[in-house]
Amino acid sequence: MLGMQLVQEQRVRLSITPEMKQSIHVLTLSSQDLARYLQDAASDNPVLEIEETTARVARLPARLNRGGGSSSYDPLLQVRGAEPTLEQLLASQIRVLALSARRRAIAIYLAGCVNDEGYLTVDLTEVTSLLGISMDTAMAGLDVLQSLDPAGVGARSLCECLLLQIKRDPSAAPYAEQMVEAGLEALVPFHPGRAGTRLAITSQQAQKAYDYISSLNPKPCRSIGSKEYPHYIIPDVVVAVRNGVTCIRLCSAGIPRVSINEEYAHWFRDPSTDESWLARTAEARAIIRSVYLRRGTLIRVVAAVLEEQERFMSEGPSGLKSLSMTAIADKIGMHESTVSRAVHGKYVQTPHGVFELKAFFTSGIATTQGDQMSASAVKLRLKALIATERADRPFSDSALATLLQKEGIILSRRTVAKYREELQILSSLERKRWG
Structure with a gap:
């Protein structure tokens, strides 16, 4: 009960x-x-x-x-004020050019359609219908926009952005323009022999053109007038x-x-x-x-x-x-x-x-001496080894694992590849240079 x-x-x-x-x-x-x-x-x-x-x-x-x-020093007092936006910077360049009022207005309108990376986000056919202008007039306004600084602003694609920078650079590498026009898909991964055969140039010339293209900025306006406040x-x-x-x-x-x-x-x-x-x-x-x-x-x-x-x-x-x-x-x-x-x-x-x-709190990597080494220290050593490699014979991930093992650091090839990617270092094939 x-x-x-x-x-x-x-x-x-x-x-x-x-x-x-x-x-x-x-x-x-x-x-x-x-x-x-x-x-x-x-x-x-x-x-x-x-x-x-x-x-x-x-x-x-x-x-x-x-x-x-x-100390009573307040670092926040040294913070800079807000910078002009990208649109304001482009508009200020357009206003000092000797242009007709209509062409200036179209260029300023297009400057407002540029994103933070410098690319034009609107199609010209849409501009012609919105403003009631011809395609030739819209192209003339686009030419004004693409003539501004930095080089590459107003591009409608990555290929056009690179070409704008190459054409305005008097010290551009030979055949760089032809290599970009041939297609960017052939540059990743890049092989100078095949690229040279396709463009009828030597491997050394293809390598120099590729190195020059790699130095160009694919996002020319990323650091200008950013809407993100610095941290x-x-x-x-x-x-x-x-x-x-x-x-x-x-x-x-x-x-x-x-x-x-x-x-x-x-x-x-x-x-x-x-x-x-x-x-x-x-x-x-x-x-x-x-x-x-x-x-x-x-x-x-x-x-x-x-x-x-x-x-x-x-x-x-x-x-x-x-x-x-x-x-x-x-x-x-x-x-x-x-x-x-x-x-x-x-x-x-x-x-x-x-x-x-x-x-300061890091995981440990076993060494042959029986102690442990921090992962950050291993990454620094890995970066130092890659910095000493030959440009024409870079170390593979397996070779890097062997070199680290000789120094007493036990790492597998996969772990080496993982650390290399975290350091934003390319693979051995992409690091290799010919000529």
Whole structure:
């Protein structure tokens, strides 16, 4: 017979409080995102006060000394304003030409039909019907557009774009125009012997023409008047070497300092203070604690990473060794997920350049000495080997795997091909040069 009864039992359960969720969220934010988050929090909470701050310096034990110094320099103040669009640049060139009003208007109309890469996106038959002009008049306007800078603008196809650049270049390689007119499909993959036979020229002449064509820009206007805004990286941590000691400091430029507004402080000690103000005060204090926890956690993680990647400071990326977040978590006594959140979206400025903090965590490649080498270091060595090859006898993927094995790096041919493609290096057949 079924019945109901009350049972009391003890159970251990992990629950996340709102303050813990907020602390986790703050830890994942980059410096720029944190500045925006604090600005929004201060606008919603009058108890929370923000003020300007200078870069804070953190000290590290042993070899990783926590250096001094501060700076209030804000790199965002050096960002350039918006540049003119491609259409505006082309129209400004057309207006200074000695043209009739009708021809100028048609050329400016066509300039507005050019995409970000410099190609004309409208058919001339459509232009004739829209503007009520003849095809000869439309072609005359197109000639004006294609005479502008940069060379190749206004092209309707890749072939026409290359031909426009070749015709305007007085130092163009011989037979380059004939090679493009013969068809671009014959250039990939390229064989100078077959190309020379087809054009009745020598292999050396075909190779020179091919090299010249490869140097042309297939998207001549890609970097002009782009609608995409440039992406500026402000590092979260700055690492420098001073007198042989590694110094680490948090880059706090642009991040406001947060505190409790003093004008409201006397209210908090009054027993008659409204509970809503006490809640706002608790919220502000939680935000301040989260910010300080973020700083401490980030410094500990970066310090541990640099202690493990000690060779990086002297040798650069080639000195990186395999490293996992689990190893760093065990080293500093934190959970692996905490390390992952601290690393997410953070950048480090080093003497060798600005690197994403995730770049210091790489997989390992086995060596004949029994240790492991980072994948990034292997890629750098692979790139260096390809740079030493002969132009007429480039290394195949199998040959590269053999050379790396002689240096103690065990890689299969497929892995070599994978790393070569990630480095955007062509295959041996496409790298080969004749003559």
